[in-house]
Amino acid sequence: MSDVLAENLSGKAVMGSDGTELGMLYNITMNLKTGSLNDLLVSPNEEFPAADSGFDMDDQGRLHVPVSHVQAVKDYIVIDR
Numbered sequence: 001m002s003d004v005l006a007e008n009l010s011g012k013a014v015m016g017s018d019g020t021e022l023g024m025l026y027n028i029t030m031n032l033k034t035g036s037l038n039d040l041l042v043s044p045n046e047e048f049p050a051a052d053s054g055f056d057m058d059d060q061g062r063l064h065v066p067v068s069h070v071q072a073v074k075d076y077i078v079i080d081r
Contacts, residue, residue, distance in 0.1 A: 009025055009028070009073070009077070010025065011024055011025065012024070012025045012073075012076065012077050013025075013075075013076045013077070014040065014042045014065070014076065014077045014079060015076040015077070015078055015079070016078070016079055016080075016081035017071055017078055017079065017080050017081055018081050020048065020081065021045055021048065022042055022044055022045065022048055022050075022053070022063065022065075022079070023042045023043045023044040023045045023048060023050075023063070024042065024043050024045075025040055025041070025042060025043075025077060026041040026042060026043045026062055027040075027041040028040055028041065028067075029041065029064075037067040038066070038067060039064040039065060039066055039067060040063075040064075040065040040066075040067065040070070040077065040079075041058070041062045041063070041064060041065075042055075042062060042063040042065055043061075043062050044061065044062070044063055050063055054081075065079055069081075
């Protein structure tokens with residue numbers, strides 16, 4: 001995958017590889033010691049069953065999608081589901 005600037009990811013839609021729209025990218029977590037990215041924080045769409053997604057959720061209801069699930073970043077961020 002080619003390099004993508006973080007400023008280009010803000011507010012980008014997140015879609016599953018099965019075509020399901022999960023929601024919008026809220027933020028990205030990282031390990032400050034190593035600089036490696038950990039999770040995408042995704043604000044789920046209202047019609048998406050976030051509780052049944054298989055991803056961890058925080059207190060605000062945002063999904064924690066491991067960066068290892070990212071398949072592509074173009075018009076959408078596509079994640080493996």
